[in-house]
Amino acid sequence: MARWKPHAPERLLVAALELFEERGYEHTTVIEITERAGLTKSTFFRHFPDKREVLFGGGTMAGLLVDGIDTAPAGASPLEAVAHALDAIGRAAFTSDRREFSARRSAVVAANPELREREALKELGLIASMIDALKRRGVPDLTARVAAELGALAWKIAYERWQDTTNRDDFAELARRTLTEVQAASTAC
Structure with a gap:
């Protein structure tokens, strides 16, 4: 053997x-x-x-986000490019068979300050990756930053909703709906 x-x-x-x-x-x-x-x-x-x-997957998510933004249609707005990236993450990483595991992982992270800090640093790195990818598409700096921040907020909220084991929605669908909600909320401020 x-x-x-x-x-x-x-x-x-x-x-x-x-x-x-x-x-x-x-x-x-x-x-x-x-x-x-x-x-x-x-x-x-x-x-x-x-x-x-071990709980943070190296650069996998950043790579998926960047690839998703890079492969978004040429005429896509910055938020549409971010939505395209969230779709890519949903297909590759947040599949229905990973839902329970992800919820367990989040509970472990939430219970430990060192892991919460690492999660926050990872989120900052993902935002920076999205900003860089958007800027390579010719998006102005401030617009790229706002789109990336809104995308990260939508991702975080969608991820929390998706982890609910009673929820059967696809992550990509949740992320797109949440991105629309976040965008609407930002204009209402």
Whole structure:
């Protein structure tokens, strides 16, 4: 039987989440995560720089956002380009089979200040990625910043709604509706 098993990052993520739920983030070590996943410490560090990062997926989301904005139709407005990116994220990352797992992940993050801080930093990085992608499309700086911020707010609200396990809406649909709501609310201010 081969020693190598596929999907190491996913296995590490699942093991980490289970242990963080059982023992708490602070009381879980990288060694315990790797043992639960049936992997080695060196495998862990090949995929993640530290135990905090196991819950944050590296640059996957930023890449999806940028690709979504880059592939939006040429005549798309800045918010339409952001909506296109949210569609891409919904198709790739927020599928219905990930809903419960995402809710569990959010609960672990919410319970730990260090993870909440990392989540906030990740959000800032995603906004910066969207701004850069929009500016490459020729969108003026201020407009790119506003569109990216509105997109990030819509994403955050849609993600909270989508994680509700009684909700059966597709993430992309939720994100587009929420983006419309956020845009309407911004004009009402």
